[in-house]
Amino acid sequence: MSVQHLTADDDENANRYVLAAKLNNSKTLASILKAIHFSDHATFCGLPSGLKAIVEDFQCVQGNAFIDAQIFQSYELIKNIRFRIHLNTLLECLNIFGLSENSDSIVALQIYYMGEGHPLQLYLEEHGVITECSIKLLDADETIDFEFQTENILAKIMLKADGFKEALSEIDLKADCIELLISEQNPQFRLIANGVGGSSSVDITKTSEIMESFLCTQTIHNRYKTQFFQYIIKALTIATKVSLRIDGRGILCIQFLIYTEEDKASLVEYFFCPSDEIDDQTNMQTNDDSNQV
Numbered sequence: 046m047s048v049q050h051l052t053a054d055d056d057e058n059a060n061r062y063v064l065a066a067k068l069n070n071s072k073t074l075a076s077i078l079k080a081i082h083f084s085d086h087a088t089f090c091g092l093p094s095g096l097k098a099i100v101e102d103f104q105c106v107q108g109n110a111f112i113d114a115q116i117f118q119s120y121e122l123i124k125n126i127r128f129r130i131h132l133n134t135l136l137e138c139l140n141i142f143g144l145s146e147n148s149d150s151i152v153a154l155q156i157y158y159m160g161e162g163h164p165l166q167l168y169l170e171e172h173g174v175i176t177e178c179s180i181k182l183l184d185a186d187e188t189i190d191f192e193f194q195t196e197n198i199l200a201k202i203m204l205k206a207d208g209f210k211e212a213l214s215e216i217d218l219k220a221d222c223i224e225l226l227i228s229e230q231n232p233q234f235r236l237i238a239n240g241v242g243g244s245s246s247v248d249i250t251k252t253s254e255i256m257e258s259f260l261c262t263q264t265i266h267n268r269y270k271t272q273f274f275q276y277i278i279k280a281l282t283i284a285t286k287v288s289l290r291i292d293g294r295g296i297l298c299i300q301f302l303i304y305t306e307e308d309k310a311s312l313v314e315y316f317f318c319p320s321d322e323i324d325d326q327t328n329m330q331t332n333d334d335s336n337q338v
Contacts, residue, residue: 063123064091064158071154071169073305074112075139080280080301080313081108082132088185091126091158099188100132105318106273107189116309126158129183130165138178142171191316194292200227201260202234206284206301208255208338212236213274213281215247215336220271222320227291228264232337238271247336255338257286267295267319277301280313295319 068074081087081100090097095114101107114120142152155168167178213236216223220240227234232248234256251259277299281287284301291297297317304310 061159062121062157063126063160064156065119065121066096066117066156067119068116068154068156069118069151070306071139071152073116074154075136076283077110077112077303077311077313078132078136078139080283080303081110081315082136082279083108083276085131085133086129086183087132087135088127088129088188091122093122093125095120101189104189105270106276107191107316108276109314109316111312111314113309113311116305116307116311126160127185128158128161128165129185130180131183134180135165138167138169138180141169141176141178189316191296191298191318193290193296193298193316194294197293198260198290199262199293200265200289200291201258202227202256202289203258204249204287204289205255205257206281206287208253209287210278210281212247212249212255212338213278215338216245217242218271218275220244222268223271223274224266224268225291225297226264226266227261229261230264233259233261240271245336247338249338253338265291265295267291267297269297269317269319273297273315273317277315280315284313 078087078098081098084100084102086100088099090099093114095116096112098110098112099107139154142150150171153170157166157168164179164181167180169176169178216236216238217240218238220238222239224237224239225235226237232250234249235246237244237246249256280301280303284303286302288300289297295318297319299315299317301313302310303313
C-alpha cells in the first residue's frame with residue numbers, strides 16, 4: 046500500500062497543495078539537511094528549481110542546502126513559498142524508522158504543504174507501514190545577504206572532499222581560531238589552528254593530489270572562528286568535491302558537491318565572516334612544524 050495524495054488526474058487534491066513532492070528514499074533529504082544542521086531552525090524556500098534550506102547562527106555564518114527538483118521523483122509547486130521549521134523535529138521525522146547512515150533500508154517519502162497557516166505533512170512508508178508526520182511551521186524570518194562579491198574573487202581553490210577532511214584532521218579543531226594563508230608562493234594553501242596550547246598547521250600545495258584547481262590573485266591571510274570549520278565536517282563526509290572562495294571583504298564561501306544514490310547532484314554552501322584580517326605577511330615557506338597532504 047502507498048499513499049497517493051496528489052496525482053495529475055486528481056483535480057480535487059491538486060488544488061489543495063501549494064507543494065507536493067515525492068522521494069524514493071527519505072535518507073537522501075535527511076543526509077543533505079544534516080550537512081547544515083548546526084542551529085535549531087531552518088528557513089525553507091520552495092522555488093521552481095527545487096527546495097532551498099537556510100540555517101544561520103550569530104549573523105556571521107550561513108549554511109544553504111539546495112535540493113534540486115530533479116532529485117525528487119515528482120515535484121509540483123503552485124507558487125513560491127517560504128516557511129521556518131524546527132530542523133531537529135524535521136530530521137527526527139525523516140529518520141522515524143530508525144535509519145542509520147549505513148542502513149540499506151529504503152523509506153519512501155511524500156511531502157505536502159497547503160500554504161500559510163498549515164503544517165508541513167510528511168508521509169513515510171517502509172514495507173507497507175505508513176507513518177504520517179504533521180509539523181507546525183513558523184513565520185519565516187529575514188535571512189542574511191552576505192553580498193558575496195562574485196566579481197571580486199581573490200582566491201578560488203577546488204579540492205577533493207575526503208582530502209580536505211583529512212587536512213582538517215591534522216590541525217586542532219578545538220583551537221580558538223583558524224588562519225587561512227593563500228599565496229602563489231609555496232606552499233600555496235596553509236591552514237593554521239591557534240589556541241591556548243599552541244598552534245598546528247597543514248599545507249596543501251598546487252601539486253598535491255587532493256588539489257584540483259588553484260587561483261590566487263593576491264596573498265590572503267585571514268582568520269576565522271574554528272567553530273565554522275566544525276560545522277562543515279558533516280558536509281565533507283558526504284561530498285565528493287569542495288570549493289573554497291574568498292572575496293575582497295574576506296567572506297569565505299565553501300561549496301560542497303554531493304551526489305545522491307541515483308547519481309544526481311546537490312549543493313551545500315556555507316558563508317563565513319572573517320574574525321579579522323592579518324596585515325603582517327607571515328612566511329609562507331614550509332617548515333618542519335607543518336604537515337602536508
